[in-house]
Amino acid sequence: MLTLTRTFRRVIGRAVAVPAPTTKATTARGRALETPPIDIAPNDPILAYFHAGSGAVAIDELQLDSPAVAALRAAGVKLVVPLISQGELIGLLNLGRRLSDQDYSTDDRRLLEKLAAQASPAVRVAQLVREQEAEVRARERIEQELRVAQLIQQQFLPKTLPDLPGWQIAAFYRAAAEVGGDFYDFIPLSDGKIGLVVGDVSGHGVPAALVMATTRSVLRTEAPRLIAPSKILERANELLHADIPQNMFVTCLFAVLDPKTGSLRYANAGHDLPFVRRGTEVEELRATGMPLGAMPGMVYVEKEATLGPGDVILLHSDGLAEAHDPSHAMFGFGRMRTLMGGLGIGEELIEGLMDSLRTFTGPAWEQEDDITLVTLARTPGAVGEHVLAEFRESSAPGNERKIMERVAAVVRDVGLEPKRLERLKTAVSEAAMNAIEHGNHGDAELPVHVRVSTTPSELVVRIVDNGGGREIPEAQTPDLEAKLAGLQKPRGWGLFLIKNMVDDLRTRTTETHHTVELVMRLGGKETRE
């Protein structure tokens, strides 16, 4: 059965005429005559004829009702030799009149058929290479578009977390390969209140990213003026409905938190319900409303909850709950809720959820949708450990210095004497560099987690990377003489430096993470000079 491939069509379109063989090879060269491209319709009877393996075909002798034959004749083609590779017709060798004006002899035909038989596989290979190249170009175009979508999205996600005294905030966003339209935002409002937003635009790629950017700016503009979450969503719905493409819409949860009282007013435009944990009990915050941009004139229910000391709220998109394992089972909101009951707060909560997801989906999982997690915890009243800051930085080269400076700013008021602060800074930058280069192997996608906390007796900077599996080696004293004599590499000072800069160095290795804790004792008693 003849199959007319895409490649074949292309080759037919550029049917090449070669000069007739003559006894004088030198005159034959350079006399190639171009016939105009001849298109052969897929239902042209000539195709079946060629494909029957008839060998060289004298066009003038053919009795076929075929537009292609007529076109070939008109182009002056006398002899056609089909090029067949693995049973597939891949092209034609078209020959014009012999220079001597004589008919093609049986020997000529035999020679041409041999030539065709040898040329066919080579032509096929060339076609495959060309197809391959075209595919690569198409893929690059798609990837380029996804990069644009990712850029837009990242541009509009918060670069830093708000600093709310008495609250611990952590946020996580990971784009799917196709880039969904997830977003989150923190909008400063009057009286120290703050707007919390998590949303998801229908669709993927650049269109979703652009609608996300629009939604974000609408919310940012309207929130400080309207304050009430239900009114903000109503207004955003009107503006977006007029602005965004038909059948696109945006789900969005908008909450306004008063950090001083823990009062949380919220409204929901069809978004996944946030979870609130009180003690070990986890409940959903329910409020009803249609997604933004779908229909004009929508109203949104507004509700209020109070987050007491120790309470935790988790805002999220469906990317986590609707992830599937290899047998197509869904991770599920129920599982999230159960997990949240037993996990910590801040980065620990996010890490715990993402660890469970990894276990659930297995290593071969390809992320189906964007995943967004935003969590706030109200610091419990009981004292003991006091967390000064918790943040993450990407493993881009040079970020060790950024981490060092952030930690230095956070511990400014802890009361470390200047000399010891300098030591801590060096230790932090070295530990961060190890996390970036060794733990995360410089993979900019992987985060370095940093947590700075104090107890009455010590300041602890905890740095966690995605290394794991291999223990962090003991700090050794480098052999400077051997290095100077060229017997050892000049490098290898990091751990030694860290160890000498801090009062205590604690390391921990699990299957998936390295944890380094840099400890400086507080309270004026210096143990090392």
Next chain:
Amino acid sequence: MTTTESAVRYEGGTAVVDLPAQIDSTAEHALNDSYAAAIAHGAKTVLLNFAGVDFLSSTGIALIVGILARARKDGRAITASGLSDHYKEIFEITRLADFMTIYADEKTALGGVK
């Protein structure tokens, strides 16, 4: 502003290398090129001037160790000036101070007074 280039000046037989603000992997070329330039110029002593340095990492220490090793082979002396108290402490902990004379500032270094 952070500069990654170091500049070499010549004072008698001493090449003074004004180091860039950040001595880590980004300073590798600046440091090695300055040393090579100083040696090509015939300097007997290379003074590393840390006065403008505000960040020194373990990678930067490795670069200095590398320069010291080369100077040893080339029969040249390496000295340092302008180290902050903190980085001076690091030079002591790493024992780099045992292999290079450390001066308070450039003036004392060039005057040969420790």
